[in-house]
Amino acid sequence: MPLDSPVRLGIQVQPQHAEYHAIRDTVLRLEELGVDIAFNWDHFYPLSGDRDGKHFEAWTILGAWAEQTERIEFGTLVSCNSYRNADLQADMARTLDHISAKGGTGRFIFGTGSGWFERDYDEYGYEFGTPGTRLKALAGALPRIEARWAKLNPGPTRKIPVMIGGKGEQKTLRIVARHADIWHSFVAPDDLPHKLDVLKRWGDEVGRDVSQITVSNELTRRRVDLEYADALYDAGVRMFTLGISGPDYDLAPVTEWMAWRDAKNG
Incomplete structure (x- = not known):
């Protein structure tokens, strides 16, 4: 993993229990904070x-965020591959890339995963299937997405970073090794060396050097203190994500973790 890379902090503005203006204003404030x-x-x-x-x-x-922001990168942590045709996802991602470019390069990060929340599937009429069938669909979608990006006119303004979530060793990490620029999981510090070794073995098998894949992890799944975050950092994590929920989107924890990020980056 690129251990000389700076620590980056991503805030998941969970789009629940809030009016949209609160979501919009929160993202603008996050950009102002840095x-x-x-x-x-x-x-x-x-x-x-x-x-x-x-x-x-x-x-x-995401379309609104692409237009209303100037600097901050943005994306979904993570999209459910099941909900949209693969080629459509590619076109949507390319469009967000261009909306956000504003004379430069785009700022969209394409996060994706196989899906898991059964209520979404049932209520919106998608076939839930099994973890295996959903992972097979994800593995089939990513080459289509990459191929569509190569065909679109205009093409993306940059190589859109692909972030894949999950930790399964037999299927998910193989998909990560082949396609991801960022690997996101909830894996604990003590378990990360083993998972990274598995990822390297898959990289060797698919013919890709995975050393430049950014390792991302959560600050929210459990009560995470600075010692725990330091352990994640020592294990190779360089992207840290923190979730905040409506209706009020408390930014006090954000400023605390930004101070930690800045201290790590010197």
Whole structure:
């Protein structure tokens, strides 16, 4: 992994329990604060609190973020591959790339995964299948997405970074080794060396040097203190993500983690 890379902080503005103006204003404030990346998530219902509470769709939001921001990178942590045709995803991603470029290069990060939230599938009429069938679909979609990016006119303004979420050793990490620029997971520091070794073995098998894949991890799945974050850093993590939820989107933890990021970056 590129251990000499700077630490980057991504904030997942969870699009739940809030009016849209609160989401919009939060992203603008994150950019002003100097956060590196703004993420949302790709679900149709809240994942915490009132499960029938207010909620907004991810990719529509990304179009607004692409236009209203100037510096911050953005994306979905992560999109569900099942919800959109692969070629359509590629075209949507390319379009977001151009909307956000503003005379330079785009700022969109294409995060993707196989999907897991069964209610989304049931309520919106998608076939839930099994973890295996959903991973097979993801593995089939990524070459189509890459091929479509090569065909589109105009093409993307840059190589759109691909972020893949998950930790499964037999299928997910093989997909990561072949396609990802960023690998995102919730893996604990003690387990990361083993997972990275598996990733390297898959890289060797598919003929790719995985040493430049950025390792990303969560600051929110459990109570994470500075010691835990330091351990993730020592294990090779260089992108850290923090989730915040509506209705109020408390930014106090964001400023604390930004101070930690800045100290790591010297």
